Amino acid sequence: MSEQTTQEDAHALVGAYVLDALDPGEREAFERHLAACPDCQAEVPGMRAAAARVAATAYVRPPAHLKSAVLAQVARTRQLPPVVTAVSAPVALAWWRRPLALAAAVVVLAAAALSAVLGVQLHESRQREAQIAAIIAHPEVSREVALRGGGSATLDVAGGRAVVRMRGAAAPPSGRVYELWVVPSAGSPRPAGLMDSGSGGALVKQVTGAKALAVTVEPAGGSERPTLPPVVVLTV
Structure with missing residues (x-):
């Protein structure tokens, strides 16, 4: 209105x-x-x-028989069929295609797993490089020792971690590797990883309480205990 x-x-x-x-x-x-x-x-x-x-x-009260009459009529009335959307039946792979499909699935899964592993390794490698760079840039302790046969070994320590670098050192004999050791104040040396004389350095994540770091020449794959006298000993 x-x-x-x-x-x-x-x-x-x-x-x-x-x-x-x-x-x-x-x-x-x-x-x-x-x-x-x-x-x-x-x-x-x-x-x-x-x-x-x-x-x-x-107002009129409905007759008593009305309910039963309606239900009876419902029972006699044919219901419409449900509306069903047509769905294409799955196409079975030919017998000779099934192994190929399975092989393709295996390849895809393997590639995904390899990609994940490589991603983790790349992340860890970048973290390691960043830690090495930080220790070398701001060391609390830094010393360099000449190697017999030429070259030198450098030790940088910061925050309980250490980086050992070998410069100008001869490559180890065939089938041998350089191995780094943490020498404690008491007890036996413990392995701290393999070294590449041409790399940017080996990171030792914990040197607190150590007396020195040492490098020996060991069989390929490294050893649980030193088998030869050290090439160099770097006092921490």
Whole structure:
């Protein structure tokens, strides 16, 4: 109901209001009119009472057999079949393709596993290089010792870690490797990894309490205990 609705139009909506037949806008406008109209305020309760009496008079109790009759009709009525979306049947692989598909799956899985391993190794290698660079840049202890036969070995220590580098050293004999050892103040040396004389250095992650680091020539793959006298000993 618009703002231009006349008083007569507003009065005519009393019945629709009582029966809840107005849309939200009309209902809101009529209720504003109702708040200021004594005639409509008096008429609304009477209309509601009349509507209630009409509803009570028109009410008819359904017969007792109606429910059973409806259910019987439902049982006799054929139901529509369910709507089923057609789905293509899976195509079976030819017998000679199955081994190829399995082999391809194995190759894919192997490639994924190899990629993951290489990713981890690359990450660890970069971490190691960063740690070596940090120790060499800011060592707490740094010393260099000449090697017999030429070249030198350098030790840098920082934060309980150490880096050992060999410069100008001859390559070990065929089938042999350089191995690094942590020499404790008491007890036997413990292996600290293999060394490459041409690499950027070997990282020892824990030298706290160590007396020295030593390098020996060992069989390929390294040894659990030194088998030859050290090539160099670097005091920590």
